[in-house]
Amino acid sequence: MSHGHPLFARVYARTSRLMEPGLGAHRRALLDGLSGRVIEVGAGNGLNFPHYPEPVTEVIAVEPEPHLRALAETCAAAVPVPIKVVDGVADALPADDASCDAAVACLVLCTVPDQGRALAEIRRVLRPGGRLRFLEHVQAASPGRRRAQKALDATVWPLFGGGCHCGRDTRTAIERAGFGIDRIDHLTSADTRIPFPASPQILGTATPR
Numbered sequence: 001m002s003h004g005h006p007l008f009a010r011v012y013a014r015t016s017r018l019m020e021p022g023l024g025a026h027r028r029a030l031l032d033g034l035s036g037r038v039i040e041v042g043a044g045n046g047l048n049f050p051h052y053p054e055p056v057t058e059v060i061a062v063e064p065e066p067h068l069r070a071l072a073e074t075c076a077a078a079v080p081v082p083i084k085v086v087d088g089v090a091d092a093l094p095a096d097d098a099s100c101d102a103a104v105a106c107l108v109l110c111t112v113p114d115q116g117r118a119l120a121e122i123r124r125v126l127r128p129g130g131r132l133r134f135l136e137h138v139q140a141a142s143p144g145r146r147r148a149q150k151a152l153d154a155t156v157w158p159l160f161g162g163g164c165h166c167g168r169d170t171r172t173a174i175e176r177a178g179f180g181i182d183r184i185d186h187l188t189s190a191d192t193r194i195p196f197p198a199s200p201q202i203l204g205t206a207t208p209r
């Protein structure tokens with residue numbers, strides 16, 4: 001199966017940079033305090049890479065989309081932390097069991113075809129005591145906004161967003177996958193510049209129970 005989304009990839013490569021003045025601080029918070037071997041799922045064009053702290057000894061950055069992967073490789077070459085950009089998908093992570101100290105999911109659980117499978121894979125590759133760090137846009141709190149998200153997800157949103165869904169209940173998916181939420185902050189467009197319908201976001205950490 002091809003994972004090329006050439007139009008989305010080119011649009012994301014440009015528009016994602018426009019959100020960095022808001023999102024950058026949250027990317028830093030997402031990665032703050034990490035150390036050792038980290039796997040990043042769906043690394044895109046590598047916008048998290050400059051924010052990895054130096055105690056991180058290796059990042060395996062998994063990205064299936066060829067154009068974004070090429071941009072991520074350029075970004076990896078420009079940062080101090082060693083980052084290996086690899087082709088792969090969340091459903092079948094290219095890492096051994098219990099081989100990673102942490103996993104990072106940033107704006108990707110909205111897009112993976114099966115959140116349960118992706119999260120089971122993240123669990124598999126985490127060592128005992130390892131943690132998932134997440135920054136994800138999620139379903140809205142109000143019923144009216146949820147209805148709007150649902151309508152968009154059933155029509156145009158996944159077409160323009162490379163398979164993205166704006167209204168997923170990702171917190172529940174993380175808990176159903178057997179993680180306990182250690183910390184969670186709720187963000188909005190005002191914090192990150194990510195526009196509605198992807199405005200409600202969660203930033204946090206979770207540990208396999």
Ligand SMILES: C[S@@+](CC[C@H](N)C(=O)[O-])C[C@H]1O[C@@H](n2cnc3c(N)ncnc32)[C@H](O)[C@@H]1O
Pocket residue numbers: 012016041042043044045046047048062063064065068088089090091106107108111112113162163
């Ligand atoms: C909205 S972008 C986010 C990119 C990056 N994580 C960031 O924070 O800017 C979603 C990313 O998920 C990737 N993706 C899509 N399907 C995937 C899958 N099944 N497994 C892993 N990554 C996937 C896309 O190619 C894209 O790079």
